[in-house]
Amino acid sequence: MSIPTTAAAPLQRLALLLFIAWRNLWRNPARSALTISALVGGLIVVILYASLLEGMMRQMVRYATEVTTGHLQIHRQAYIDDRDLYATLPSDYLAHIEHDLPTLHVAPRLYAAALASSATTSVGALIEAVDPVREPAVTTMLSHLRRGEASLGLSASTSSAASRYNVIVGAQLAKNMGVAPGDELVLVTQAADGSIGNDLYRVAAVLKPLEPNFDRMGVLMSIEAYRQLMSLESGFHELAIKLDDIGTLATDQQQLVDELAALQRQQPLDTLGGEAVVRNWQQLTPAVADMLQLSRSMLIILGFIVVGLASLGMLNTMLMAVHERSHEFGILLAIGMKRRWLLLMVMWESLLLALVAALLGSLLGLPLAHYLATHGIDFSASMPDGYDWGGIVFEPVMRGYLEPSQVVQACVLTLLVSLLASLLPAWHTARLKPAEVLR
Numbered sequence: 165m166s167i168p169t170t171a172a173a174p175l176q177r178l179a180l181l182l183f184i185a186w187r188n189l190w191r192n193p194a195r196s197a198l199t200i201s202a203l204v205g206g207l208i209v210v211i212l213y214a215s216l217l218e219g220m221m222r223q224m225v226r227y228a229t230e231v232t233t234g235h236l237q238i239h240r241q242a243y244i245d246d247r248d249l250y251a252t253l254p255s256d257y258l259a260h261i262e263h264d265l266p267t268l269h270v271a272p273r274l275y276a277a278a279l280a281s282s283a284t285t286s287v288g289a290l291i292e293a294v295d296p297v298r299e300p301a302v303t304t305m306l307s308h309l310r311r312g313e314a315s316l317g318l319s320a321s322t323s324s325a326a327s328r329y330n331v332i333v334g335a336q337l338a339k340n341m342g343v344a345p346g347d348e349l350v351l352v353t354q355a356a357d358g359s360i361g362n363d364l365y366r367v368a369a370v371l372k373p374l375e376p377n378f379d380r381m382g383v384l385m386s387i388e389a390y391r392q393l394m395s396l397e398s399g400f401h402e403l404a405i406k407l408d409d410i411g412t413l414a415t416d417q418q419q420l421v422d423e424l425a426a427l428q429r430q431q432p433l434d435t436l437g438g439e440a441v442v443r444n445w446q447q448l449t450p451a452v453a454d455m456l457q458l459s460r461s462m463l464i465i466l467g468f469i470v471v472g473l474a475s476l477g478m479l480n481t482m483l484m485a486v487h488e489r490s491h492e493f494g495i496l497l498a499i500g501m502k503r504r505w506l507l508l509m510v511m512w513e514s515l516l517l518a519l520v521a522a523l524l525g526s527l528l529g530l531p532l533a534h535y536l537a538t539h540g541i542d543f544s545a546s547m548p549d550g551y552d553w554g555g556i557v558f559e560p561v562m563r564g565y566l567e568p569s570q571v572v573q574a575c576v577l578t579l580l581v582s583l584l585a586s587l588l589p590a591w592h593t594a595r596l597k598p599a600e601v602l603r
Contacts, residue, residue, distance in 0.1 A: 241438025252399025312369025
C-alpha cells in the first residue's frame with residue numbers, strides 16, 4: 165500500500181496514515197493492551213483525585229462561609245487590629261443595611277474574653293453573643309449540636325426570681341470542664357464600664373467541633389445576656405452577612421462598601437474605633453483561600469506525575485515498535501516516503517493509544533467518581549466528629565464532587581503527555597538511514 169503523493173490529496177494521506185497506524189497498534193495486542201491499561205489506570209487516579217479534591221474544596225468553602233463566618237463581615241478597624249471591646253458599630257447600621265440592601269441576610273455579633281468556671285475547674289473562655297433569630301438566616305452554627313437544644317433565652321426550669329440565661333459551649337471546652345446540658349456555668353469578665361461582670365448560666369447544649377479555637381474556648385450566648393453581663397448597652401462588634409448567590413460576592417461587597425460610606429457621612433464614627441471595614445470570606449480566612457489555590461496547583465502537578473509515569477509505558481512500547489519495524493521503515497523511506505509522514509504515522513499510533521485509554525478511563529472513572537459523590541469515604545467509625553484540616557473541621561464522610569470539565573481536562577492532559585512521550589520514538593524514526601537499516 166503506497167502513500168498518495170499528489171498535492172491534491174492531503175486528506176487521503178492523513179486518512180491512510182491513520183488507518184495504517186491503527187493496524188500497527190494491534191500487531192502486538194498484548195503490548196498495546198498493557199500500555200492502554202497503564203494509561204487508563206493513571207487517568208482513573210487523576211479523575212478520582214480531582215473528584216475528592218473538588219469535594220473537599222467545596223466543603224471547605226461551605227464550612228468557611230455557611231457554618232460560622234458568612235460570606236462577608238463588617239468590623240471597625242480597631243477591632244480588627246486589637247479586638248478592642250469599645251470598637252463597635254452603631255446599632256442602627258443593622259437596620260439601614262437590611263432596609264437598603266434587602267437581598268443581604270445580616271446577623272449581629274458581640275465578643276469578649278472571660279473566665280469560665282464549673283463545679284470542678286476554671287478555664288479561659290471566648291464569649292460570642294449572637295441573635296438567635298437572625299443567626300440561622302446567615303449561618304448554620306446553632307444547628308451543629310452534639311447534645312442538648314439550641315435555646316439561648318432564659319431557662320424555663322427556674323423561677324422568675326432566679327432565672328438564668330442559657331449558653332452553648334464548645335465540645336472540647338465541655339469535656340475539659342466536665343459540663344453537660346443542664347449543668348451550671350459561671351462567667352467572670354471585665355465589663356465595658358470597668359466593673360467586674362459575672363453571672364450564673366445554664367448549659368443548654370454542646371456544639372459539635374466547628375473550628376479548633378472556638379471548640380476549645382467558645383461559649384455562645386444571646387446578645388441580651390451579653391449586654392447584661394458586659395454592661396454594653398448598644399452597638400455590635402461584627403455584622404456577619406450571607407449572600408443569596410456567592411457568585412455576586414464582588415458586586416455585593418462593593419455595594420456594601422458604598423452603603424457604609426453613605427452611613428458614615430450621615431453619622432460619622434469616632435476616630436478611636438476607626439472606620440467600618442468590609443471583608444469577604446477569603447480575606448477573613450486567608451489560610452483557607454491560599455489552601456484552595458494550592459490544592460488546584462497540586463491537582464495539576466499530581467496529574468502530570470501520574471499520567472507521566474503511565475506514559476513511560478507508552479514510550480517503551482513505541483521504542484520497541486520502532487526498533488522492531490526499522491527494516492519496514494527503511495523500505496518506506498527507500499521508495500520515496502517523506503520523513504515527516506513517517507514521523508506523523510508514529511505519532512498517530514501514540515495518539516490512538518491515548519484516545520482509547522482516555523475513552524476507557526472516562527467510562528470507568530465516572531461511575532467510581534459518582535460513587536464517591538453519592539456515598540463518599542466514611543471515617544465516622546474512627547472520627548465521629550470529623551477531622552481537622554487547615555484549621556477547619558470537616559464532616560467524617562469525605563465526599564467527592566466531579567465537574568465534567570475535570571474529566572475533559574484529565575483526558576486532554578493524557579493526550580498531551582502521551583504525544584510528548586511519542587516525540588522521542590518519532591524523532592528516532594525520522595532519523596533512520598535506509599542504507600543502514602536495509603543491510
